Amino acid sequence: MPATIVVGTQWGDEGKGKFTDLLSKEMSMVVRYQGGHNAGHTLVVDGEKFALQLVPSGALYDHIVPVIGNGVVVDPFVLLAEIDMLTRRGVDCSKLRVSGNAHLIMPYHQQLDALYERHLGKAKLGTTKRGIGPAYADKSMRLGIRVQDLLDEMIFRKKLRASLVHTNKVLTKIFNRLPVDPDMLADKVLSECLEPLKPHIADTTDLIHEALEAGQHVLFEGAQATFLDLDHGTYPFVTSSNPTAGGACTGAGVGPRHIDRVLGIAKAYVTRVGAGPFPTELFDEDGDRLVEIGREFGTNTGRRRRPGWFDAVMLRHAVRLNSLTELAITKLDVLDTFETVKVCVAYDINGERTTKLPYHQSDVHAAVPVYEELPGWKTDLTAATERRHLPAEAEAYLQLIEERVGVPVTLASTGPGRSQYLHFSSL
Ligand code: IMP
Numbered sequence: 001m002p003a004t005i006v007v008g009t010q011w012g013d014e015g016k017g018k019f020t021d022l023l024s025k026e027m028s029m030v031v032r033y034q035g036g037h038n039a040g041h042t043l044v045v046d047g048e049k050f051a052l053q054l055v056p057s058g059a060l061y062d063h064i065v066p067v068i069g070n071g072v073v074v075d076p077f078v079l080l081a082e083i084d085m086l087t088r089r090g091v092d093c094s095k096l097r098v099s100g101n102a103h104l105i106m107p108y109h110q111q112l113d114a115l116y117e118r119h120l121g122k123a124k125l126g127t128t129k130r131g132i133g134p135a136y137a138d139k140s141m142r143l144g145i146r147v148q149d150l151l152d153e154m155i156f157r158k159k160l161r162a163s164l165v166h167t168n169k170v171l172t173k174i175f176n177r178l179p180v181d182p183d184m185l186a187d188k189v190l191s192e193c194l195e196p197l198k199p200h201i202a203d204t205t206d207l208i209h210e211a212l213e214a215g216q217h218v219l220f221e222g223a224q225a226t227f228l229d230l231d232h233g234t235y236p237f238v239t240s241s242n243p244t245a246g247g248a249c250t251g252a253g254v255g256p257r258h259i260d261r262v263l264g265i266a267k268a269y270v271t272r273v274g275a276g277p278f279p280t281e282l283f284d285e286d287g288d289r290l291v292e293i294g295r296e297f298g299t300n301t302g303r304r305r306r307p308g309w310f311d312a313v314m315l316r317h318a319v320r321l322n323s324l325t326e327l328a329i330t331k332l333d334v335l336d337t338f339e340t341v342k343v344c345v346a347y348d349i350n351g352e353r354t355t356k357l358p359y360h361q362s363d364v365h366a367a368v369p370v371y372e373e374l375p376g377w378k379t380d381l382t383a384a385t386e387r388r389h390l391p392a393e394a395e396a397y398l399q400l401i402e403e404r405v406g407v408p409v410t411l412a413s414t415g416p417g418r419s420q421y422l423h424f425s426s427l
Contacts, residue, residue, distance in 0.1 A: 001225065002260050003218045006310035007312035008225025009264040009318035011272035012303060015330035016265045017041025020057035020221045022141050022421065023263070028216035029065045030058030031208060033251030034241035035223035036073040036135070037082075038128040038303070040060035040299030040390035044416040050089075051299050056080050060091055065211070067204050070101035070249020070376075071241065073135040074147060076193040085194075098197070099204040100148030106160075108167055108180050109134040111162050114346055115175045125237055126274025126344075128301055150194050154356060157186045205253030212258055220259075226318045234364060237276025247323040247368060264324040264407070266315060268332045268397075271296050279367040280308035280344045293335040309342040309371065316338055317357040319407055327409045328411035333420075338376040341397055345368040345404050372400060381414045 008014045021043045024030055033096060037053035042051075042372045045060055049425050054074065059066040059228070083093045089357050109131030116133070117124045127133060138144040147154045161182040168179035206327065213216050224243040227233045232244055241247060245262050249255060282290070287307040290296065296305035317322065335341050345366035346355045359365055377393035384390060390398075398409050415420040 001394050003037045003212065003220065003258045004261040004263060005220040005222065005245045005259055005322075006263050006265060007222040007245050007324075008243060009247075009266045009313075009322070009323050009324070009327070010225055010270050011219060011227050012225040012274075013040075013271055013273070013296075014225060014265040014267045015413060017043050017052065017057040017221060018330065018416065018418075018421075019265055019328050019411065020219060021045075021418065022411075023219055024058035024064055024270050026217055027058060027219045029058040029066060029067055029121070029208065029211045029218045031069050031204070031218060031220050031248075031252050032056045032072050032223060033069045033220050033248045034071040034243055036130060036131075036132050037075055038132045038239065038300065039223035041223070042299050042416070043416055047417075048089075048132075050086075053082060053300065055082050055086060055093065057413045058221070059093065059221060060095065061087065062092065064095070065207070066093075066096045067101060067252075068096070068098040069204055069246060069252040070099040071210075072102045073105050073132060073139070073241075074098060074102050075105040076147075076150075076189065077129065078198055080193060080196050091251060096148055096200050097202040097207060100146065100151070100198045101205075102147045103135055103139045103144040104147060104149075105135040106130040106185065107146065108164070108185075109138070109169070111166070111205065112170065115177070118150075119175075124275065126303075133240040135263065141166075147197075147408070150190070150197065150206070151201065154188060155228060156190065157183065158263075160186050161370040180368050187415075191377055199242070208254060208286075212254070220252060222248065226321055227314065229321075230298065234276045234361065237274060251404055255298050259378055262322050262324050263410075264315075264318055264322060264327050265330060266318075266327055267309075267330050268335055269294070269310050271310040272308075273298055273301070273303050273305050277361065278306055278308055279313075279347060279364065280369045281306055282308050282312045284324040286338070288333060289338070293337070294331055309344055309369070310401065311344040311369070311402060313344060313347055313357055315354060315401075315405040318357070319405060324407050326408050327401070327405065328399065328413070329409050330413045331410050332394065333381045333414040335376065336379060336398075340373050341376050342371040342373050343397070343400050343404065345372050346370040350388045363395060374400065384414055384422060385419070387422055
């Protein structure tokens, strides 16, 4: 009953979708365990680009059962639009299963997300405005509405009314907006979403355990990333769920003993969208080149991502937080034309050098990166398919990462296509 977790190790957009898709060849089931449609997982299959927000990346294979776990927050309109889009493009979504325990994102969650951001002014977090935070907040306040509630009209209407007593006070009294009519919203959701969603709603925890008990291989696909984790990220500049590997257990309903492999995905440099500390951030020409060559604009929101050099201090911490067994390095080819490449190996903080990520956020803000600089490889890597094809400089770059981070690099990608990757060891 082997299970693997794929987790982002930086601030998101590491290319998790590509490796989930790649690993899916050997899997039976792919499970999203947290987040919602704030994610944007891009896959390129036979030159065709797919940008998935809610449907697990493995869905493009016929043999995969794609599962949206209980830890995900689901906007039913977005999910149905995505199923529609995939179906029109020839992907069979009939096997997709959505946990009845997953919480629903309602239109007022999106409205509140935008209002809270506007209210924060300069202190805004830079959320994706998809309603993620307000939906998880309702879940924690026990005011959330679950996917299973759709199956019982009376319960659904009752819960929506109860939840809106609170939300309508916030909308009208704090933000001076019109209240939401619970019955009109219930009519809309039930008439547009219930029938098409019904065949997909299931007890996904049971499905996952049945698969594991039958010896099938299950992949847990993380969205967002380690340093956007609500508990372990750079709070408050984080998302409202737990993308770290532990989140796979709670967000799918499996114990940690089922997990035997945790693959961390890291970009060969770092990017971040939205506000928050970022020790290796670049404001120079190198940063502009990373954005331009790496096409670092959000899949989801189109925002320019903030660029920086690879940060091995953060990555070592990500190894601890996730029990990473190995790393996949993505977008190695983006560094192809650089004269030199840098890896941050320590921070200088108020006159003291450390190789550990400080727990105090003020120290993270104050951290000055200490770099090891290596010669660039100045070679086009996009056609490389084996480790021995790599120029010595690229090999040295990966070895430095392995040495500083403490886990082996077992995969690397050199382009967006399904075949553009290097397999480093026989796992
Ligand atoms: P939220 O998840 O929309 O609440 O946004 C909270 C923070 O997480 C913001 O800084 C977003 O830019 C960031 N974020 C959320 N989802 C993603 C993602 O998929 N990739 C990168 N950043 C993300």
